[in-house]
Amino acid sequence: MRVKWFSLSIITFAFVLSAGASVASGEAVEDLYRFHCAQCHGLKGMGDGPNATREMPVSPRDHTSAVEMNKLTDADIINAITEGGPATSKSSLMPPYGKTLSKAEISSLKDYLRKLCNCKGK
Amino acid sequence: MIIRRLFAAGLLSAAVLWAVPSFAGVDEGKKTFDANKCALCHQVQGPAKEKTIKDQLAKKGPELWYAGSKFKSGFLEKWLASPQPIRPLAYNSVTDRNRGDHPKLSAKDASNVAAYLMSLKSPEVKSLGIAASESPKGRIIFLKKQSCYGCHSMRVRGKMAGGLSGPSFIGAFERLNPDWVYSYLKNPKAFKPVKMMPVYSGILNEAEIKELASYVGSLN
Numbered sequence: 612m613r614v615k616w617f618s619l620s621i622i623t624f625a626f627v628l629s630a631g632a633s634v635a636s637g638e639a640v641e642d643l644y645r646f647h648c649a650q651c652h653g654l655k656g657m658g659d660g661p662n663a664t665r666e667m668p669v670s671p672r673d674h675t676s677a678v679e680m681n682k683l684t685d686a687d688i689i690n691a692i693t694e695g696g697p698a699t700s701k702s703s704l705m706p707p708y709g710k711t712l713s714k715a716e717i718s719s720l721k722d723y724l725r726k727l728c729n730c731k732g733k
Numbered sequence: 734m735i736i737r738r739l740f741a742a743g744l745l746s747a748a749v750l751w752a753v754p755s756f757a758g759v760d761e762g763k764k765t766f767d768a769n770k771c772a773l774c775h776q777v778q779g780p781a782k783e784k785t786i787k788d789q790l791a792k793k794g795p796e797l798w799y800a801g802s803k804f805k806s807g808f809l810e811k812w813l814a815s816p817q818p819i820r821p822l823a824y825n826s827v828t829d830r831n832r833g834d835h836p837k838l839s840a841k842d843a844s845n846v847a848a849y850l851m852s853l854k855s856p857e858v859k860s861l862g863i864a865a866s867e868s869p870k871g872r873i874i875f876l877k878k879q880s881c882y883g884c885h886s887m888r889v890r891g892k893m894a895g896g897l898s899g900p901s902f903i904g905a906f907e908r909l910n911p912d913w914v915y916s917y918l919k920n921p922k923a924f925k926p927v928k929m930m931p932v933y934s935g936i937l938n939e940a941e942i943k944e945l946a947s948y949v950g951s952l953n
Contacts, residue, residue: 638786646786649827650884650898650929661827662883662896695879704883710932 640719647708648674648720656727669702680728688721688732762849765842777853781926789927790825799855799924803913810847812908813838819908821886821897855916857923863911863946871948874941881945884930887952899930902952911950918942 645654653659656674663671673679683691683699690698692712696705708717725731766772774794781796783789800809816835823829838846875881884899893903917924919934919942937945 642786645827646790646929647931651896654827660898661822662898664896666894667883667896703878703880706879706883706931707936708931710935 636713636716638716640716640723643712643716643720644723647712651704656724667704669704671704674724674727677728677730680724681730681732684732685721685725688724689717692717692720758845758848759852760849762842762845762847765838765846766849769836769838771846777850779853779855781922781924783925783927786927789925792825794824796925797850798853799858799913800850801852801854802858802916803910804851804908805910806851808908809850810843813843813846814840818901819904820900827898855924857920858910858913858916861912861915861943863915863943863950865906865911865950866947867951868944868947870941871944871946871951874937874945875948879933879937879945881949902949904953905949906951906953909950911946914949915942915946918946 644656648656649660651658651660651662651671652674653663653671658671658673660671687699691701691705693707693709695707696702698707712720766777771777774792776792776796777798779796779798781798783792814837816833816837818831818833818835820831823831882895884896886893886895886897886901886903888894888903893901895901918937921928921930921932921934933942
């Protein structure tokens with residue numbers, strides 16, 4: 612009986628940790644994505660946010676595309692979020708968030724992108 | 734002599750009458766602002782208190798507690814009498830268009846409310862005298878180095894171009910005080926602690942922030 616309760620508590624604890632994953636700032640990573648990234652990448656990460664207008668020289672990356680996202684290492688993703696697109700030889704339309712988000716928030720966003728693309732990168 | 738005195742008295746009364754309404758406008762404007770419950774959407778008490786994304790998303794409209802530092806004289810009166818969307822999207826939304834349904838005020842109310850709002854200033858905004866100018870350096874930052882147009886629309890060869898998530902810069906020359914643009918870029922958290930726009934202070938240097946403020950203030 613005790614073992615059963617113990618396992619149940621472990622499962623509950625793991626669930627609480629994985630659901631609504633939040634970073635040091637207390638913001639859930641989904642909220643960070645919707646607030647900062649969705650304006651270009653779309654609420655579901657398909658690269659179809661409101662700033663992806665026709666006349667833009669490049670389109671925002673589709674974060675759900677494993678083919679596209681597999682071209683990037685985890686370090687590439689972190690660099691692009693921190694320093695902006697030019698850090699990975701991409702467009703400056705991807706702005707730098709290094710002074711906006713903490714390292715922990717940026718790392719959690721990288722994990723979130725890997726979840727969206729269901730890919731590990733190169 | 735009597736005529737001269739009468740004339741002087743007349744001039745004096747005219748001067749007093751001309752000066753008094755500027756104070757009356759502020760008080761009357763506050764009354765109108767309160768009566769119309771404008772504070773349901775617009776904060777008029779500073780400093781900013783938002784700490785989380787949820788706090789920011791709870792706001793229904795732009796904060797106005799530093800309106801007198803942000804806007805150029807004359808803009809608000811004109812805008813309140815004939816409101817036109819400044820943001821292509823609804824406030825805090827990345828999906829809904831701005832329906833352009835802001836209440837319209839009569840000419841008198843618009844004048845008074847504008848006087849009240851222009852009396853709300855932030856000590857953060859110093860009078861630096863940054864002039865609006867199509868500075869080539871500012872233009873390079875706006876269009877190439879940081880691609881600000883990715884979120885802020887502008888007029889290019891007579892047509893609207895650029896992203897939709899930020900306030901449009903079409904008409905920024907009539908609307909924004911370049912000194913405020915500088916302060917906002919320099920210390921954004923003093924005005925909006927939680928915002929969709931990235932922080933550029935520490936990325937752009939002092940001279941670049943001034944050039945950019947000057948360029949943004951020149952867009953029309």
